[in-house]
Amino acid sequence: MNRFLRLIGRDVRLAFRQGSAMTLGLSFFVIVVVLFPLGVGPELAVLARIGPGVLWVAALLACLLTLDRMFQADYEDGSLDLLMTGSLPTEILVLAKVIAHWLTSVLPLIVIAPLLGMSLNLPGDGILALTAALLIGTPTLSLIGAVGAALTMGMRRGGVLLSLLVLPLYIPVLIFGVAAVDASMAQLSATPHLLLLGGASLGALVVGPLAAAAALRLSLS
């Protein structure tokens, strides 16, 4: 447990000290969202209608953008070999990496999402549901993404392949995430959607580390 926490701490510290890694994903998220009003026009009713979808799609893309760094840096300088020969099981190692990725790359997006939601004219209920849906749903993105990141690790042009592999698998999260916000904006209960998102996250928690660990062992063999 101690080693597990220390590994997360190490990755978070590394991300903080590099700085640019965190702010780049965040600025990408903001810019993508800003492009939409410019593209579809500034009518507030239209923006409120497409807002949840825009925010979710931008979050998926921003998450995807940072995924390829999940194992890549450690793979390049060789520390991944060391970590894998250590006593921590590879599945747990993957889980630590996923948690670190979520904390450094996804959590900042969730923090700024309400602000962007307001700029897209989402009502208060919608923003609340959006934040809840992002908090519950985005762990799935990091967990499934870990499988893709492990499979494409060390590949030339791995990033492009990564998006082809991972984006189709993200579709359920996108659908339920948007549905939760839409439901609460229509004065309906967002709970069923949030429960489904939670279910997806728990399912991915089981499958993701297993598959990603298998892929890591494969890439390093």
Add this chain to the structure above:
Amino acid sequence: MAIDLHKYANPKRFLAITGAIYPWSVGLTVVLLLVGLYLSLFVAPPDYQQGDTVRIMFVHVPAAWMALMIYTMMAISSAVGLIWKHPVADLTAKASAPIGACFTFLALVTGSLWGQPMWGTFWVWDARLTSMLILLFLYLGYMAIWESFDDPVKAAKAAAILALVGVINIPIIRFSVDWWNTLHQPASVATMDGPKIHSTILIPLLVMGLAYTAFFVMVLIIRVKAEILKRRLRVLQIAELRES
């Protein structure tokens, strides 16, 4: 179980068995396709609403069945390859992916050609169409990962992991797309269900399904054979280079 599998894992024996099956699959494909096309184009009655355009169904629906069946088969042989290190299973999974992608594409194209006269548009974001499109992307991703590794053994394992993660996700994707569709546009897809299936329609449909399956077996045998020979050639070439 394990003993049986290893008996068929021998590529030589596999080639012998499939060599015996191959002529039969060719014959079956030709006969069933002729019978099925005759039944569906001339014998089956035109629909009372859709007229003759309903005949697109006999090409379209079996293609969609095949698309799903081939992915399932691919996932099963990937699992066999991953668990029992069964080389022919890996090759079977690899060889079936492009065929499955073609059937998915065929289902999408015939579906949109059918949609134009029926719904007045080539494409609607209907749950079935959308999930078929996603299936096509899963196939493409699977094929892409095979191409991105230089070492075929590694590529086989990576592709198998992807196929297995994909097969767990397919029901979830299917369910979520259905859910999404009912939320966004409730009553525009009822035309897909139409009247209850009568035997004059069902029989040609099943014959066409069997014809497609026989065709799949035929193409699969050709492709797996080509893969095995390609590997053998590679081994021979490497040996030759070592000698010289």
